[in-house]
Amino acid sequence: MDELTSKLKGFGLETVPQQPNTYPTLNPFDIYRSHITELLAQTTGLDPKIIYPTLQWTAKLDAGDLQLAVPALRQKGKDPKAYAEEIGKKFPESPLVGPPMVNGPFIGFFFKPDALTSLVIPMILTSGPSFGFNPNLGLRDPSNPKAGRKKMIVEFSSPNIAKPFHAGHLRSTIIGGFLANLYEGAGWDVTRMNYLGDWGKQYGVLAVGFDKFGSEEELLKNPIGHLYDVYVKISKISHDEGEEMKALKEQITQAKEKGEDSAELEAKLKKIQDEGVDEQARKYFKRMVDGDPEALGVWKRFRELSIEKYKKTYARLNIKYDEYSGESQVKDESMDAAAKMLEESGVSEKSEGAVIVDLTKYNAKKLGKALVKKKDGTSLYLTRDIGAAAERFEKYHFDKMIYVVASQQDLHLAQLFKIMEVMGRKDISDRCQHINFGMVLGMSTRKGTAKFLDDILEEVGDKMHEVMRKNDDKYQQIEDPVKTADTLGISAVMVQDMKGKRINNYSFDMDRMCSFEGDTGPYLQYAHARLCSIQRKARAANPDLPATTSDLLAAADFSLLKETHAHDLVRQLASWPDVFINTVKTQEPATVLTYLFKMAHALSSSYDVLQVIGSERELMVSRLALYGAALQVLGNGMRLLGLNPVERM
Template sequence: MDAIDTSHTQSMDELAASLRTLGMNEVPSFPNTYPTLNPTDLYRAHITEKLAPITGADPSVIYPVLQWTSTLDKGDIILPVPALRLKGKKPDAVAQEIVEKFPESPLVEKPIAEKTFIKFFFKPGPLAKIVLPSILKNGSAYGFNPSSGLRDPSDPSKGRKRIIVEFSSPNIAKPFHAGHLRSTIIGGFLSNLYEGAGWDVTRMNYLGDWGKQYGVLALGFQKFGSEEELEKNPIGHLYDVYVKISKIQKEEDDNKVADGVSEQARQYFKRMVDGDEEALGVWKRFRDMSIKKYKQTYGRLNIHYDEYSGESQIKDESMDAAAKIMEEKGVSEMSDEAVIVDLTKYSKKLGKAVVKKKDGTSLYLTRDIGAAVERMDKFHFDKMIYVVASQQDLHLAQLFKIMEAMGRKDIAERCQHINFGMVMGMSTRKGTAKFLDDILQEVGEKMHEVMKTNQSKYEQVTDPEATSDILGISAVMVQDMSGKRCVKRAPSTDELAPHRGC
């Protein structure tokens, strides 16, 4: 395990020296706080010290309920008095008592009571004296707390906690569209956050790269494909091919054509499953082209991955071993020649999940079960986050419960689903998706036009086009994240669901 570099961290002696200029003889502290890394930690510890004798509450109760505020009008820190759980005292009366008895402080102004809440405001001068030296000493590392990611803060040799963040996860051979952006931004942010907190982070892109739909694509390329167009614009051409063959497939399905695209695609995918070299060769070519293009798009968004995984990478042995455990433990059962897991015994909302089709082929859920076990074996993670749209709330709830029922509570309890609302009206099958590269190009050009309106400032920019591109990308990301994360929207009608991608 790599050692954590704290050579540029402000020392406790340096922080203590800053506090002595303010008339404080020692650094207020509390368990699991890091004032040398985050100087504002000492404010909560300082306020806790002052509140304990006034309220009679134990410091271990006071400290956790001191909250950072969302808007400055509520103060820098706010105390909900009822959270102190003081018996026999009315919260509003306690609030008034705190205001009256709170002593003069070198760090905070006189507190303000608002009903049952106490608002604390930091004194600007002392705040600058405490924080600015830390910023200057830590530089770009300011705000990071590598110690909090240690398995044991008192013993760094025990290593860091490990987390897998699985996000973005588009379907191969299809352009990266606006629907993927939300998962990408949230996942990238969470990865950076945990990394800043000292965790060992694995950023994983779990590609949708397996299933009958790739039989559809292969048939479409046989009918409409052009090697020349594929070389010029591989992803764009494959997308056009997919839209055309999907239109034929829908017409045939509506007319109940027996041996149409759907059946031929099923047979093609069966060849892939059986290891047919020709079928797998076509599929691998499309996969490699897709990853190469995706890396370019992620690069523009300042996103990177440690691992490109995918449904195709899950070993048959992992799925077979999971199937055997489920059968032996009575978790799974036969139903109309298919294998299912009846989860209604745990919750009616979970329903019944199919884990193997009648023809013996695996499903998306089957591969997810195998993937979770393989990841634990490989990474020994302490936490795994799936950043996936709310469309798959049920799917992931079923996955976690099945893992628990299999006896893999060690995995289930470490998994978390971070969901978000879908982007409406996006369907690659129907050809209605808005591609991210096109969006970024448009906003970049618009930003360039805006920059030109101030000629004097425009002339001072070294590379206007690169700057406008960065501004455009930032604007798109901020705009997409300005709404509430979990507002549910109409799900995509794309037939590639239920994979993570759209």
């Protein structure tokens, strides 16, 4: 007999309550929902299938742990309030659930504290880092695990080489990293993909610029920053040349009108046209397009050095990509094949030498007309995305692909998906989803120099260090303050980014995000560090405490956890697996953060009531188990978000 079965037997239940598609060994709420469903089915005669989905979470613990809104049962001809009364009265005694609380048409169910505690704490401590996650959700066929897992691509971050890493990339990185973890926790087979902006005439400009201003040494030292500097310098020249050409043209017209000789001016103009940066860049990029090994070699080196540097920065955020793809990697054949499909299906049309798709014809007025091939035959951002999607489908056979891109590109992605649909690749477009997000306002940092992810993290780390120094006592105790400040700073940025709904804009407020007060990253880290310190101190003072989880559980007497504070904590801990499932539905990091902050608040008001040090040994052991469970859940939630929980600070 497995552990759960014997535990429930001990409470007087013959079998483990299990409605279809529930996971009693992973999720305590599943046990309770199934149990209440069974009891209600007995007393009302209603089909369990109708009852189960009506059992919903409550907004506040004082309304119960689960709530049934009687109208949701859809029983015609019954007065909801009277029916609620009737159901409440008939509800039998149960070892798991107390007498229901009827309030109008609502019935609130409260989980009995002792049973819940002795069920949940061991479940958390034994499943450890996997508690709350559910690898069954990603199974292709839940009744046959051999059929494998569903395949997911999360494309995120996707910065442009030799350009600043802007707020849109920052948000995409943070949210995308979280989504990849989320689906992995749900048992999907996830590929993390970075789709670099690394193709187009501007890379010809960059190569020309490197010839003039580049330094091999600087390139190796700081590829991303150096290439950006080069790009800025050469762009200035190209801009100035453009202005000069405009002026020359005017002067030539004027000279001609006056009947003066314009030959010298024309020679000047021609020289710029033939030898200026733009022309050189055009020629260079043409060599790249034609596959000239030397031209491609230079560009490939820029790309590879940039990627090496990115990898280090992403590692600071706990992110590791499975594939660095990019616009340059899309094969001509894929784009040609797409162009052919578009043409043959009559979807695309010629328009003034270019090729367009008129999406207004397909019940998509808002999508307008999309350009898919320029007059000169070169590909566009959109064309490359069409080719890339087809290639990825070919390579990975994904069940779902998520593009994590700022809402400024809503139109672009909507056009992409619609074009694929109407050209006959609904098999791909149906699996694609754009996860968008709002803007970051005011992300010009203090020094005003932050253009790259590293700089941003650097500055926030400095700020964090400053905040930490203000509390000298604590500061003195930290082993490696610089490293801690760095980790806390990263948490500050990430939490600020994830705590609102994705679509909302927010302002980048360094003071607020680095504060230890309010719902911030440092506050959450503090809650985690404090739980770690409780464990450390108790063990230091009592070296004979049970060392392993199973010994601790065997020694703990959960009936000693009598206080409301302890019960409420356990009730919250029990709901983490449900919060996880709900997050898979909302795809919002805020769903997790709201939960974690609630828990952190509950914890901080518990410490005075539920002391560990100074309690009798038996009580100490039980409370240590409770706080250990809280530590596990808090850490699991933080890691899901991509944070690095600290043990001391």
